[in-house]
Amino acid sequence: MSRPASLRPRLAPLRPRLAATAPFLAALAAIAPLLTACGTESTGAGNTVASAAVPPTRTQVDDPGKDGVRITSLTLPSASPPASASPARSHPVSAESLGTDPDTDSGVIAAYEVTNEGTETLTYSVVFTFMSGDGGAVTNQSATVRDVRPGKTVRGTVRAGGLPPGAPRITRAEVLDVTKIPAGEAPAEPGTCPASGIRVSADEGDAAMGLRVVGLHLDNCGTRPYTVEGYPLLELLDDDREPVDGVKILDGSGEITTGAGPDEQPRPVTLRPGESATAGLVWRNTTESGTPVNVPYVRVRAKAGADPVTVTPGLDLGTTGKLGVRPWKKADPR
Known part of the structure; x- marks a missing residue:
C-alpha cells in the first residue's frame, strides 16, 4: 500500500551540492598526477614500482x-631498476x-x-x-x-x-x-694482557724489490718492569707446525742486506709498564736452484724461559736458506 504523499521522505536536491563541490574536484584532478608520482617511479611501460629499498x-x-x-x-x-626505467632520476642508483x-x-x-x-x-x-x-x-x-x-x-x-x-x-x-x-x-687479543704481563705480536711487514721486513713487537702491559737482552728466540714451523730444517737464523741482517740499516749491537732493554720494544725479521725471497721454502708460522720467545707466542708472518724465503733477526730495542714513545 502506498504512503500518502505527505508521509513520503523528501530527497534533497543533488544538483546544487554537486555544483558546490565541482571546484574541489577540479583541484583534486589537477594535483592527482603529483600525488601519484610521490613514492613511485615510472618503469617506462605505464607501470609503477615502489621507491622503497629492495631487501638484500x-x-x-x-x-x-x-x-x-x-x-x-x-x-x-x-x-x-635500470637507469632507463627511472627517467625522473638524474642520478639513478x-x-x-x-x-x-x-x-x-x-x-x-x-x-x-x-x-x-x-x-x-x-x-x-x-x-x-x-x-x-x-x-x-x-x-x-x-x-x-x-x-x-x-x-x-x-x-x-x-x-x-x-x-x-x-x-x-x-x-x-x-x-x-x-x-x-x-x-x-696465540697472540693476545688487542686491548687484553696475558697473565705474563708481556704481549708479543708481529706487524704486516714491508716488501720492496724482493726484500722483506717484518717487525716483532713486545709490549709490557703488566705491572712490573721487564728486561730483555739480545735477540728474540725463534722456531720456524711448517703448515703442520713442525720444525723447518735447512734455514739458518742469523744474528743481525747484514748478510742479507744493508738496506735495512746497520746492525745494532744487542744491549739490555728494560721496559717499564706501558713501554714497548721492537725487533725485526729480514729476508729475501730470491729463488734459484732448489726447492723454495715457505714458513707460515714462527714461534717467538722474548727471551729464554719466556712463554712462547706463535705469529704468522708468512716467510717466503725462496731458496736463500737465511733469515736475519735484529735485536730488541726500546720503541719510541707513542
Whole structure:
C-alpha cells in the first residue's frame, strides 16, 4: 500500500551540492598526477614500482671450504631498476654503485663456520676474498676465531666493508687462507694482557724489490718492569707446525742486506709498564736452484724461559736458506 504523499521522505536536491563541490574536484584532478608520482617511479611501460629499498638477497653457498673453514651463505644488496626505467632520476642508483663510498658499508656479508677437527683447542686466522662475476678479487677481509675446542663448530659473519669508487659488483666469496695456532700460543687479543704481563705480536711487514721486513713487537702491559737482552728466540714451523730444517737464523741482517740499516749491537732493554720494544725479521725471497721454502708460522720467545707466542708472518724465503733477526730495542714513545 502506498504512503500518502505527505508521509513520503523528501530527497534533497543533488544538483546544487554537486555544483558546490565541482571546484574541489577540479583541484583534486589537477594535483592527482603529483600525488601519484610521490613514492613511485615510472618503469617506462605505464607501470609503477615502489621507491622503497629492495631487501638484500641471501644465498646459501655450497662451499667445500679450506682447513675446516667454509662459507655457508652470502648476502648481497639487491639490484635497483635500470637507469632507463627511472627517467625522473638524474642520478639513478644501481647495485653496482652500492658501497662505492669508502666510508659506506657495501652491504655484502659472508656467513661462515669453523670446525675444529683436531685434538687441541685452536685459534683460527682466516682471510676471505670477495670476488666479482669474472672471478677477480675485489677485496679481502680477515677474521680471528679464538678458542675453538676439538670437535666444535663456531659460526660467524664477515663484511666486505666499504669499497672504492668504481669497484665491480661482488657476486662470490671464498676462503683464501687459514692459519691455526694452539690457543695457548696465540697472540693476545688487542686491548687484553696475558697473565705474563708481556704481549708479543708481529706487524704486516714491508716488501720492496724482493726484500722483506717484518717487525716483532713486545709490549709490557703488566705491572712490573721487564728486561730483555739480545735477540728474540725463534722456531720456524711448517703448515703442520713442525720444525723447518735447512734455514739458518742469523744474528743481525747484514748478510742479507744493508738496506735495512746497520746492525745494532744487542744491549739490555728494560721496559717499564706501558713501554714497548721492537725487533725485526729480514729476508729475501730470491729463488734459484732448489726447492723454495715457505714458513707460515714462527714461534717467538722474548727471551729464554719466556712463554712462547706463535705469529704468522708468512716467510717466503725462496731458496736463500737465511733469515736475519735484529735485536730488541726500546720503541719510541707513542
